[in-house]
Amino acid sequence: MTGEDRALQIGERRFGSRLFVGTGKYATWELMKEALAASGSELVTVAVRRVNIDRPEEPSLLNYIPEGVTLLPNTAGCYTVEEAVTTARLARAAGLGALVKLEVIGDQELLWPDPVGTLRATEQLVQEGFTVMVYTTPDPVLAVHLEKAGAAAVMPLGSPIGSGQGVLDVDAVIKIRARVQVPVVVDAGIGSPADAALAMEHGADAVLVNTAIAAAADPVLMARAMKRAVEAGRMGYLAGRMPRRGASASSPTEGRVSQPAGA
């Protein structure tokens, strides 16, 4: 056993790193660039927003993305199928290719995905030739529907976006992993390296982390920690966890000094 892992494939693309990261909420672009590099991530999300017409010379985020990293535009903030589809089309028209992270949100306070709108938008975007990575509720049945609709990856939330509450339903990751062929990426809610490792140990093919890195006291160090946590979690998954059970002595039960000889 060499511990060699195969590359993660999403659509036509292959990724050596199983840590995907977001670009929101960094104090400065320079800090973001350093954190992205430290994370080793090869897939980085960006949002699509209106240009500030009165300040067109604002520096572009795209100048601060490390070499060789693939950009994954999201449809964050979209509440309808139409908004999400239009946002994806805009991203593709702007030159980012056909890869998109679909988000259709159904509840403004919870930032909870709208399962119905998400499925419809997936169908539409797949029909238009997009490679759709779908942000979704941690619902095993919906994940199967999304895969049937042509999703290139399903991205169940660990807990609400930006909450840092971790992976609240780890069993859901196992259930989803067992039911779909496409990669499962735990997205949203990961607050610490332990959370990322937990998701990976339970079979997630990758995790997507934004706030946990951007809002850390030292984002660059946290990016490095997340990288290692994802690698450790993945290795732990491949290695196969021991079953949970009752107490079982690790040391020999024979030959203890208090035992009579030959007992």
Next chain:
Amino acid sequence: MTLTVNGERREVPDVATIAELLDHFRIQHQAVGVLINGEVVGRGDFGTAPVREGDTLDIVRFVGGG
């Protein structure tokens, strides 16, 4: 001419194409997306896609997000 750009009504000098409008606003043509009356315009079409009186446009770019 009067246009609605990114949600605001704006008076701009007469322009014929999206490329001219972007130049007017001094917006670089790279890595921007344009929606005109709800229709996405491909980057290759900025130079030919017409802008008409009263049109509604959205001009977007990529920003930080998760």
